Amino acid sequence: MNDFQIFLDNSLTKIDVESISKVDAETYKYDIYKEIRDMVIEARNESGLTQKELASKSGLTQANISNIEKGTTRPTIDSLKKIADATGKRLVVQLANREVML
Numbered sequence: 001m002n003d004f005q006i007f008l009d010n011s012l013t014k015i016d017v018e019s020i021s022k023v024d025a026e027t028y029k030y031d032i033y034k035e036i037r038d039m040v041i042e043a044r045n046e047s048g049l050t051q052k053e054l055a056s057k058s059g060l061t062q063a064n065i066s067n068i069e070k071g072t073t074r075p076t077i078d079s080l081k082k083i084a085d086a087t088g089k090r091l092v093v094q095l096a097n098r099e100v101m102l
Helices: 003-013 022-029 032-046 051-058 062-070 077-086
Strands: none
Touching: 032 062, 032 077, 051 062, 051 077, 062 077
16 A cells, blocks of 8 residues: 555544534535425416416416426526416515524
């Protein structure tokens, strides 16, 4: 074994993987765009609307609704407001403490 490999072996055994806090680990998993997609799909389903019907009521295209739900498009606040209005919801944007996300 060469000196560098010995150095790596010794260094890697000193790393305390357990010291990573749950909050830090959860923060990396947090995906706001997935949360938005899920909320759009839920609002549409609760309203009993198809993507085409939601598009018509919101003034967006069906392709745009589909892309938002698939995650290929990141919706603007304006688009989210139109979707909220079309589904009888109110768009609320807030910054919450990280503990709320867990």
